[in-house]
Amino acid sequence: MGEQIEKKGYSFGTFKGVYTPSVLTIFGVIMYLRFGWVLGNVGLFGTLLIVTMATLITFLTGLSISAMATNMKVGGGGAYYIISRSLGLEAGAAIGLPLFFARAIGVAFYIAGCTEAVMSYTGNPLSHWGIDPAMTAKILSAGTLLAITALAYISADLALKVQFIIFAAITLSLVSFFMGNPAPETLTLPAGTVIPGKVGFWVAFAVFFPAVTGIEAGLGLSGDLKNPAKSLPLGTLLAIGTGYLVYMIMPIFLNAKVHNPDLLLVDSNIMSTVSAWWPAIAAGVIAASISSALGSLLGAPRTLQALAIDRIIPHFIGRGFGKDKADPRIATALAFAVALVAVLLGDLNVIAPILSMFFLLSYGLLNLSAGLEGLIESPSWRPKFKVPCSVSLFGAALCFAAMLMINAGATMIAILLTALVFYLIKRRHLNAHWADMRYGILTLLVRFAIHRLNKLKPDERTWRPQIMALSGSPKSRWHLVEMAHALTRHSSALTVASILPVEDWSAEKVQSMEASMKDYLQKREVDAMVKIFPSPDMLSGARALVRAYGYGPLTPNTILLGDTENRENFTEFAELIHLVYRTERNLVMLRDSHIESVEDAEEIHVWWGGNKDNIGLMLTLAYQIQKSPVWKESKLIIKTIVENADEQNTALERLENFIEEQRIPAVAEVLIKEQPGVYGMIRQSSAQAGLVFMGMRPPLLDESDEEYGRYYESLMASTRDMPPTAFVLAAEKIEFREVIGISAG
Incomplete structure (x- = not known):
């Protein structure tokens, strides 16, 4: 649909479609009615600096x-x-909706200026009907709004043709101003005139800034240009240059002509006062105000139309009418409604800073977009008009700095409003039919972070489990994914890996499985990467992944897998454990329970068998588990077994002191060794636990896979019929006892 609108629109050229609406908006109500006020408040140097x-x-x-x-x-x-x-559909919507309202309110801003000018020359034309000036202003503004809306409603082409007449009127008014005479030195203020106090630099800046936002008028008609790539740069930069030249010369002339500075603060028609022929100024200010309002009334609906075409708002709002079905009449009616409310409620000095905030925000994001494109340096970034990325990023910084200086509170409100729209659009999961630069931005950030991270060594203070879960299909071994997710939630990286039999391998099959697993995990709110690895069998594939998976320093430090009770696999399984240990990866082997689940199991048991590295890792993992919603109310119990009663009190006191010193939310329990042996006691003591952590011994230096396989077989036999149990083997070169504060003594 977007392409259809682009092709069906008007075919305006540079002068008619960009330069004229832009420069006429620049030479608008601020120039005629507020520029003298700015000069009176901040002086000539301050005014030139603001411009x-x-x-x-x-x-x-x-x-x-x-x-x-x-x-x-x-x-x-x-x-x-x-x-x-x-920057993406969400970012576009987040600025597009506020910008529509800003431009629609801008219509009211310009019309209010027109009304102010008319009444300054005619007084209150409705006074003989008993209507007070405030109500007269609202009636005149509403009537003017209705008239220009009708013009915009009929045809954008007709509206732009009218602007050539307005251009002539503004040019004549400027000639009259520059040919004028100094204000008489004898000119005095009317008796009883109250001289207002002067405002600060940034208040004056906020009131003036909408004067230079005319480039939005040309930019808003981008879809109706014959050649946007040519017209937008040429017309925009010419309009900016023209505006700057006039705005730099005007205060110099005005400062030389007006000898009474107080006159600048109270006489909004100072240009008429010093001009050669005041009717030219009157015609110019009225024409400029109407022109600026018309430009905004042409641009605002087209922003809304584009939002509707992209289905951010109801699609019917973007329906086109008139020539080639391009005029957004429904959107124009909505812009009229917003402007009418603003006309009835606002005035120039209140509306101007609001406009400044949203224009500065949109300008900041436009500069940021161009700056990031240049910074990423994607092959697709090949503009004919080349601008260094530093220039665009500097422009973005200036925009945001100016917002903060004008009004920090209003800046925060504008940003929060934009963020709220971004969040609401994000929740709708809209699919854009175009590619944006977000992938490139993230790639750039990841590249920077990886190179920086590669220069650092892992340390105990910032350690966290980066897990690769060898789960296979999440549907069949969900308990592994659930455990991995609980350990990594919001703080660590998780990869869910599955081995695809090599005889079934194809690129399409891998992509299909990957998409299916991602969808399955996303629906269950598991934030994980997915890796599909073709291999002749599961164990050889798992070994290959352990050896090769990862990029630079971003490799999993912990391997999570399920157990096996197939005796034929014990040796190969031991080989996998041996490989994990040799490559200095920690191992967590989760054995799901074959017994009926314990209702309301709220205890996590950690069995300490003497290996300080294992206990450090087990307690760290247990603490991570307790951060998850499922286990946050659980009770952590550290258990150990001693040989006799003489050791019990000493061991208990040592364990309790350790818990208190290290601020671990746990309780201690010390058991005396008795029949039916250590593993029998563990089974009895942890029968009602929801989760059990136990340590595994590492493979000995010269121990073969067959020998370690027999140890594994014995461990599995000894712990049969237990609740879900995580067997932990610490292998990473990290002092895990320091991760949770266990002393080396």
Whole structure:
């Protein structure tokens, strides 16, 4: 649908479609009614600085727009289109919706300026009907809004043709101003005039900034341009240059002509006062206000139309009418409604800072988009208009800095509103039919992080389990995935791996299995990567994964697998354990329970058999488990067995002191060795536990796989009929006793 709108729209050229609406919005209500006020508040140097800073932001944004416009086919929606195709659908919507409201409110802003100008020349034209000035202003503004909406509703082409007449009127007004005479020195303020206190630099900046946001007018018509890649850069930069030249000369002339600074603060029509022919100024301000309002009323609905085409809002809002079914009349009606509310409620000085926030935010994201594109340096980034990424990123920084300086509270509100829209769109899981740069951004960040991480060594302070779960199909061995997810939730990386028999291998089969597993995990809210590995059998495939899986320092430090009770596999299984240990990976072997589950099992038992590395890892894993919602109310019990009663009190006191010193949320329990032996006691004592942690001994230096297989067989036989049990073998070169604070003594 997006392509259809792009092809069916008008075919405006650079002058008619970009330069004229942009420059007429720049020479708008701020220039005529508030520029003298800015000069009176901050002086000539401050005014020139404000013009330069504001134009610099717009100029840098214009450069970024030029780069992106010459690298992509820009469709309807202007800033929304560019941001959504660069930073993603959610980011585009997050700025597109607020920008629509900002531009619709901007219509009210410009109309309010027009009304203020009319009433300053005519007084209250409705006074003989007993209508007070405030109500007169609202009636005139609403009528003006209705008239320009009708013009925009009929045809954008007709509306832009009218702007040529307006362009002539503004040009005539500027000639009249520059040919004018100084204000008479004898000119005094009316008796009783209250001179308002001067405002600060950033307040004046916020009021002035909408004057240089005219590039939005041309950008908003991007879908109706014959050649956006040519017209947007040329028309935008010419409009910015024209505006800067005029805005730098005007305060110099005005400062020379007005000898009474107080006059600048109270006379909003100071341009008329000093002009050669005041009717030209009157015509210019009215024409400029209407032109700016018309430009916003053409751009705002097209942003909304683009949002509807992408199905962010109801699709019917984007329906086109008129020539080639391109005019967004439903969206125009909605923009009219928003502007009408703003007309009835707002005034110039209140509306201007609100507009500044949203324009600065959209400019910041436009600059950020171009800067990140240049930083990523994807092969697809080949703009004809080249701009260094540092220039665009500097532009983004200026935008956000200006927002904070104008009003930090309003900045936070604008950002929070944008974040809220982003979150709501994200929850809808909309599928965009285009590629954006998010994958490239993440790749860049990962590359940077990996290279930095590669220079560091793992340490006990920041250790966490990075797990590869050799689960096979999650559906058949869900308990392994559930355990791995509980251990890594929100803090560690998890890979769920499955071995695909090599005789069934094909690229399509691997992709299909991977997609199926990802979907299965996502529906159960398990955040994990998926690895499908073709191999002749499970154990050889598992060994290959242990040897090779990972990238640089991002390799799993802990292997999680299920047990096997197939005697034919014991030797090969022992070989896998031996390999895990030799490659310095920790092993967690989860044995699911064959007994009936214990209802409301709220205890986790950790059995300490003397191996300090194992107990350190077991307690760390148990602590991680307790962070998960399933186990957060569980009770952690550290258990050990001593030879006789003489050792019991000493061992208990030592264990309790250790728990208190290390702030471990656990209790201690010491048992005396008796019949039916250690494993029999463990089975009896942990019969009601929800989860049991036990240590495994590591393979001896010269121990063969067959010998270790016999140890494994004995361990499995001794722990049969227990609750779910995790057998833990610490092998990583990490002092696990320091991870949870166990002393080496």
